[in-house]
Amino acid sequence: MTPEHRLTEFKIELPPAPKPAGLYRPVVIVDGLAYLSGHLPTKADGTLLCGRLGDGLDLAAGQEAARRCGLAMLATLRGHLGSLDLVTRLIKLLGLVNASPDFVDHPKVINGCSELFADVFGPEHGVGARSALGVASLPANAAVEIEAIFEVEAPAD
Amino acid sequence: MTPEHRLTEFKIELPPAPKPAGLYRPVVIVDGLAYLSGHLPTKADGTLLCGRLGDGLDLAAGQEAARRCGLAMLATLRGHLGSLDLVTRLIKLLGLVNASPDFVDHPKVINGCSELFADVFGPEHGVGARSALGVASLPANAAVEIEAIFEVEAPAD
Amino acid sequence: MTPEHRLTEFKIELPPAPKPAGLYRPVVIVDGLAYLSGHLPTKADGTLLCGRLGDGLDLAAGQEAARRCGLAMLATLRGHLGSLDLVTRLIKLLGLVNASPDFVDHPKVINGCSELFADVFGPEHGVGARSALGVASLPANAAVEIEAIFEVEAPAD
Numbered sequence: 087m088t089p090e091h092r093l094t095e096f097k098i099e100l101p102p103a104p105k106p107a108g109l110y111r112p113v114v115i116v117d118g119l120a121y122l123s124g125h126l127p128t129k130a131d132g133t134l135l136c137g138r139l140g141d142g143l144d145l146a147a148g149q150e151a152a153r154r155c156g157l158a159m160l161a162t163l164r165g166h167l168g169s170l171d172l173v174t175r176l177i178k179l180l181g182l183v184n185a186s187p188d189f190v191d192h193p194k195v196i197n198g199c200s201e202l203f204a205d206v207f208g209p210e211h212g213v214g215a216r217s218a219l220g221v222a223s224l225p226a227n228a229a230v231e232i233e234a235i236f237e238v239e240a241p242a243d
Numbered sequence: 244m245t246p247e248h249r250l251t252e253f254k255i256e257l258p259p260a261p262k263p264a265g266l267y268r269p270v271v272i273v274d275g276l277a278y279l280s281g282h283l284p285t286k287a288d289g290t291l292l293c294g295r296l297g298d299g300l301d302l303a304a305g306q307e308a309a310r311r312c313g314l315a316m317l318a319t320l321r322g323h324l325g326s327l328d329l330v331t332r333l334i335k336l337l338g339l340v341n342a343s344p345d346f347v348d349h350p351k352v353i354n355g356c357s358e359l360f361a362d363v364f365g366p367e368h369g370v371g372a373r374s375a376l377g378v379a380s381l382p383a384n385a386a387v388e389i390e391a392i393f394e395v396e397a398p399a400d
Numbered sequence: 401m402t403p404e405h406r407l408t409e410f411k412i413e414l415p416p417a418p419k420p421a422g423l424y425r426p427v428v429i430v431d432g433l434a435y436l437s438g439h440l441p442t443k444a445d446g447t448l449l450c451g452r453l454g455d456g457l458d459l460a461a462g463q464e465a466a467r468r469c470g471l472a473m474l475a476t477l478r479g480h481l482g483s484l485d486l487v488t489r490l491i492k493l494l495g496l497v498n499a500s501p502d503f504v505d506h507p508k509v510i511n512g513c514s515e516l517f518a519d520v521f522g523p524e525h526g527v528g529a530r531s532a533l534g535v536a537s538l539p540a541n542a543a544v545e546i547e548a549i550f551e552v553e554a555p556a557d
Contacts (some may be wrong), residue, residue: 087353108350109357110373114334117431121335124374126248138344140537144259163257177428182376187452189537193422200423210431210479216424217438219496220537223297223346223377236432265507266514267530271491273551274431281531295501337535351485380454380503380534390531 089170089206093160096205101128102157103165107225112162115243119177120236122162126228127154134226139220140189143229148183148191149198151229156199159234160206167240175211176203182231185220192218195225199232246327246363250317253362258285260322261315264382269319272400276334277393279319283385284311293384296377297346300386305340305348308386309355316361316391324397332368333360334392341386342377349375356389402483403520407474409518415442417479418472421539426476429557433491434550436476440542441468450541453534454503456542460498462505463512465543470513473548474520481554488551489525490517496545499534506532513546 127135137143181196204212247310284292292308294300338353361369402550441449449465495510508533519527
């Protein structure tokens with residue numbers, strides 16, 4: 087099964103590819119690696135999932151936010167490549183959690199994105215290296231921001 | 244026009260290449276990619292632009308700090324390569340904003356660096372992927388710290 | 401002298417390679433680069449070195465935490481590659497310090513890891529690019545988290 091087949095099987099719907107919030111590109115490809123910008127958790131209605139873990143936002147909401155960051159990255163990749171079947175595997179994630187100083191469950195939050203990628207690209211190619219951390223604040227008070235590097239079968243931009 | 248020509252045209256003066264603040268190199272080149280260490284916003288007098296966005300430092304000062312991080316990176320690249328004309332394009336930026344928990348305009352701050360790179364390397368090659376986030380604190384209380392990956396025409400170190 | 405010889409000469413003992421705290425791999429190799437996940441400071445008894453710099457944890461403890469993050473990364477690399485002699489050099493570090501808003505000595509903290517790598521891989525190949533920053537919180541309240549990219553002589557995973 088290819089990633090596009092798995093999207094269909096798991097009934098995963100992608101949001102529209104997000105527009106940049108500043109002077110940057112959502113993805114740059116060089117030497118077979120796709121560098122994805124930090125992606126924010128867009129909800130179905132187009133607004134962002136906002137708030138702070140450990141200060142009003144619970145773990146389930148944080149995981150949902152991480153998953154939505156992942157969906158936004160998939161939308162960016164499909165929009166750029168034409169098909170997710172050109173994604174070979176995940177290399178790494180940097181998972182930024184909008185978190186209070188006493189929050190400790192960053193890995194559980196970012197798992198919301200990692201589980202999505204494991205579903206879409208499979209347990210062999212969808213699980214990469216990862217760092218998870220708590221940040222003081224995020225753009226537009228987003229709950230989570232995630233950037234990634236994927237290996238892709240595509241020429242440099 | 245080449246990057247060095249654009250520097251002249253835009254009357255952009257580079258500061259001295261910064262010295263490392265610890266046991267690291269300002270830049271490492273491997274496989275045609277230049278990995279730049281986090282650079283801080285050095286002012287013309289050699290001191291750092293310090294303070295926190297959302298807590299005493301306004302947006303214009305933050306943008307100026309981001310621009311100065313960019314100028315410091317250009318100084319490091321020119322010092323290492325001999326000429327910015329060996330820089331092919333920007334791949335990605337990681338923009339760290341010294342920000343209060345309620346700050347939300349990180350993208351606007353980091354645009355101060357992105358606009359500099361778009362001027363110097365052009366809108367096609369000077370705009371890359373990017374993440375922007377608010378951190379709890381930065382070395383020496385710097386207002387902004389930015390790290391980057393550039394594609395370069397130069398051998399590995 | 402090779403890295404494994406230096407480990408012996410400096411009487412450096414590696415902890416067991418850490419288990420992932422979530423859905424990720426401790427290291428992924430692609431195109432001769434090893435991307436290491438964020439590693440936490442495991443103590444000899446297997447527990448983590450916890451706390452916040454500038455808020456109860458002093459500089460020496462922070463440096464020891466950074467060194468332990470480095471030891472954990474070496475354990476991951478040796479476990480994956482079979483020998484540290486297949487590590488060619490350090491490319492970059494991202495050093496995350498669990499720090500209060502007024503903390504300013506992040507570079508000194510992360511030097512605890514950088515000095516270890518300079519000892520093990522030598523001053524030429526063990527010193528790379530680096531960013532150091534203060535984060536709002538870290539998984540399990542760890543004092544430091546460090547991720548890295550190394551150049552290695554090993555096939556892609």
